[in-house]
Amino acid sequence: MKILISVFNNLYTDQRVEKVCRTLLEADYEIDLIGNNWEGLPEMERPYSFSRIKLKSKTLRFAYIEFQWKLYKKLLGKATSETILIANDLDSLWPNLLVSKKLKIPVIYDSHEIFTEMPSLKGRFVKKVWKFLEKRLMPKVKYMMTESESYAEWFQKEYLIKPIVVRNIPRRITEEISFPENKPKIILYQGALNQSRGIPQAIESMNYLENIVFKIIGDGPKRNELENLVKEKKLENRVQFLGKMLPNDMREITKTADVGLSLEENNGVSYLYSLPNKVSDYIQAKVPLVMINFPEMMRIKRQFNIGEVVENHNPQIIAEKIKKVIENGRNFYLEELEKAGKVLCWEEEENKIIKLFKKVEAENF
Known part of the structure; x- marks a missing residue:
């Protein structure tokens, strides 16, 4: 089973997406990760396939619009009837839902935050645009993950969907840590x-x-x-x-x-x-x-x-x-x-992801 994962960033420091990809890779899924070159194209090595869409836009507003169209075409070119899509955050959800509908394949929405309630949108017209999009897209979401119990409660109240909670927490450090006598x-x-x-x-x-x-x-x-x-x-x-x-x-x-x-x-x-x-x-x-x-x-x-x-x-x-x-x-x-x-470690969270994917497979393939 192929998993096509998309996110609006250059992938370099996105720890949540990286952990999800590795968990699914270790569960014998074929992983293909798609990001973009916003804020540069740092060199990366990953044990799975990845690519980054090159955006020409110089402002974030137009970069979002450009990304939607290019991501749609990219997903359409890579997806097959044996593919599960993962859309990370609202800024990648629309193209994923369009491809999901066209090819009749499932999409999982992973909301890292409540996108329309971010401080950077507060008091700006663009918030109304994203909220309009969110209200149109969320009723189409069947499978969803999010990062906290409070987020899950908000989405359930707002859109009558109950996401599973997969907290963005690190893998356990098992080696002993020595405490230095710092001065200062x-x-x-x-x-x-x-x-x-x-x-x-x-x-x-x-x-x-x-x-x-x-x-x-x-x-x-x-x-x-x-x-x-x-x-x-x-x-x-x-x-x-x-x-x-x-x-x-x-x-x-x-x-x-x-x-x-x-x-x-x-x-x-x-x-x-x-x-x-x-x-x-x-x-x-x-x-x-x-x-x-x-x-x-x-x-x-x-x-x-x-x-x-x-x-x-x-x-x-x-x-x-x-x-x-x-x-x-x-x-x-x-x-x-x-x-x-x-x-509070990823080892306790990743079982929830595998369980969700097994459910998606059973209900769609």
Whole structure:
């Protein structure tokens, strides 16, 4: 059975799509992954077939439109009657549904977020366009995965579809991790440098902390603004921008941190109901967290004492929680982090994917 997987990005750092592809490959499916060259064409090696559609558009708005048409043609050329389609997020769903209808083959929708509720769309006309598209396409979706229980509840309420929940969490780290005696101590943020991630407030919290360095892994549209904030606050020697890293390289840095931050802001339900990848990355690396009190993070905190919770983005409050974690030390949270790591790992999630695909096969072939 062939699986055609499509997503609007250049594939390089998309950990969820990579994990799904490997899980299906190990289950003896033939994998063919399709992305695009938006934000470049970095060299890649994968144990399965992949290609990237070349887009000529220079603005995201037109790139989306160009991608829809080119993806439709690409899928039509690659799909057979023995193919299952996977559309990742709303920006690839329409072409997949068109090909699904034309060839009478099933499509699985994997929604990594609530696309129409992303902060980047808030207050913009383009949100109405995507919402119009979502309302027209969602009733046609029969099989669906999404990343959190809260997302699943939202889709069920909004569109009467019940997705299976496959959390975007890393594979287990089984080797022993040694805790370095960092001087100064290290706090860490990893992820995209976008709006509503709580990064400016984390930077400002450094004014209330001593003998601590703040490392930021990732890149994005807010990087220049954040770097200017660091200069304005005269924190150049205490805040380090490490840029975008491959997942394995990032994981090695994560293991050395004393505190991991996840301080997303409530700028729409897509963030409010998210379970950021970084939360599980910190847990697997045995790094205690300072995190915001959003529903999915509180689900974990109620099960496992993996760190401290803040209820707002006051930099002084953030600093107090960071101090508490550092004073407690990593060993204080180790037992709970280890318990959480055995539950919050990809090995516990991938069985749900295989079960879904077996169901799709049984009902369609």
